[in-house]
Amino acid sequence: MRLSWPEIRANAAHFSEEWHGKGYEKGQTHSFYDEFFAIFGVPRKQVASYEHRVKALDPRRTGGFIDLFWPGMLIVEQKSIGRNLDRAMTQALDYHDWLPEAQRPRHMMVCDFQRFELLDLETRRHWHFPLPDLKRHVEAFDFILGAKPQLLRNQSPVNRKATDLMGRLHNALAAQGYVGHDLERLLVRLLFILFADDTGIFERREQFLLFLETRTSADGGDLGRWLIELFEILDTPPDRRQRGLDADLAEFPYINGALFSGRIATPVFDRAMRQMLIDASIFDWGEVSPAIFGSLFESVIDKVSRRKQGAHYTPEEAILKVIGPLFLDDLRAEFDRACALRSGRDAALRRLQDRMVGLSFLDPACGAGNFLVVAYRELRELEREIIRERLIADGPVQQVLDVADLTRLNVDRFHGIEIDEFPSQIAQVALWMTDHIANTRLGEDFGRPYARIPLVTAPNIRHGDALEMDWTDLLPPDRCSYIFGNPPFIGAKYQTDMQRAQLRRIAALPGSGGTLDYVAGWFVQAARFAAAGGAHIAFVATNSIVQG
Structure with a gap:
């Protein structure tokens, strides 16, 4: 029976503890990779072999032996602890080129027992991480389970x-x-x-x-x-x-x-x-991933209704392009600066966590909650890294008495407005699911299961028309840190009489309301709301925003 990801992550945590501090290439490589494949419930000998000989394309070179070879899937070049992995990757890429085209793997990995570097030659995605972080990155190896890796989770x-x-x-x-x-x-x-x-x-x-x-x-x-x-x-x-x-x-x-x-x-x-x-x-x-429930919404709501509402599912790539420069990049940079400190490191990390806890988020066109879910997931992941840096010294993770005392972020800081009832309900459930996933991963770090059941804290998702509502009833402007989302795009020629009237009123336009796209209403409303409290704004939009 195929293992679940929580089971695989638990196996990876045990593997990291077992191999901490070990790393002799000649004597331990076979044991290392037999146990590595066992993390995923896959016997190594069924898919990969050791010491596979390859001949160099250049007759002046002697060729070599691939430490671990899975035809069409994976080359591993293994080194002893502390050795140069850049040179090892160059060697692995040479082996790749020397193989017959039909056998050339998609994935290259170099490792010195304590550090992993994995390269996907198709997507060009590159992972670097130490052995203790293996459980955080096990999904990068989903090809071992037979899955085809994709660039985006959703x-x-x-x-x-x-x-x-x-x-x-x-x-x-x-x-x-x-x-x-x-x-x-x-x-x-x-x-x-x-x-x-x-x-x-x-x-x-x-x-x-x-x-x-x-x-x-x-x-x-x-x-x-x-x-x-x-x-x-x-x-x-x-x-x-x-x-x-x-x-x-x-x-x-x-x-x-x-x-x-x-x-x-x-x-x-x-x-x-x-x-x-x-x-x-x-x-x-x-x-x-709870972030995909927006596509579920699209699959069950008819296209006519979506066109009238201007509804559209936002892929994760677009969400990250918005929330990165809006707040996430800045928080990540502060985390890196804190980790680099020789003195005052713990206090700096604690201040960063305090800052994150004080943030509130509003998506006034939240749909099924994609933006809120991805933002919360990324913040919880950063908080988990902060907790690990504060509490975990070198070596295996220490157990703590109550994991619930470690995390201070919760879904009640996330607010949304959605005109359709079904996606507004999905948004709330998706945030709860994201919270549970984050709690599970935090519990895995410290060997203690952790679930917030029964549900006490809830996200504040309001079912209604964002252009007709007073946003201050949902969240006071001075308590809102960031406004983001993907408001509906409906060109002037496709708007209903009501939508056109909304734009005329909101933008204080005479006559027919010009040729403003419907999305302009969210820009105006957000700007007025932010002016009363200082929130920063980032919306997805089309070039129609400057053509009216």
């Missing part, structure tokens, strides 16, 4: 399959007449449950899958009723649950957060639809 085949699974279920339910608010609430709840089933939120892994397979009838006739009962249980604290409750239902934890509050109509499933939900449950949602 473009991975895993993420696309996840959206396909939910899209199929959505369409099947809609075809049965289960539509609107009830369908949207059902999908959001199922998204959370599927994620919880694979990531440790539920006490037993695949608890929901087992429940589906053993307690619901094969024809799907009782599945809808079971789901409604489960939603009630997830919304009820243990001390308020009825005595004599079904034992399988009673095992599910209290989630809170209003995610499962409020009744929805009971959906009707058939045999095929039950199998769709089982297929979605078998899929490993622990590998899915």
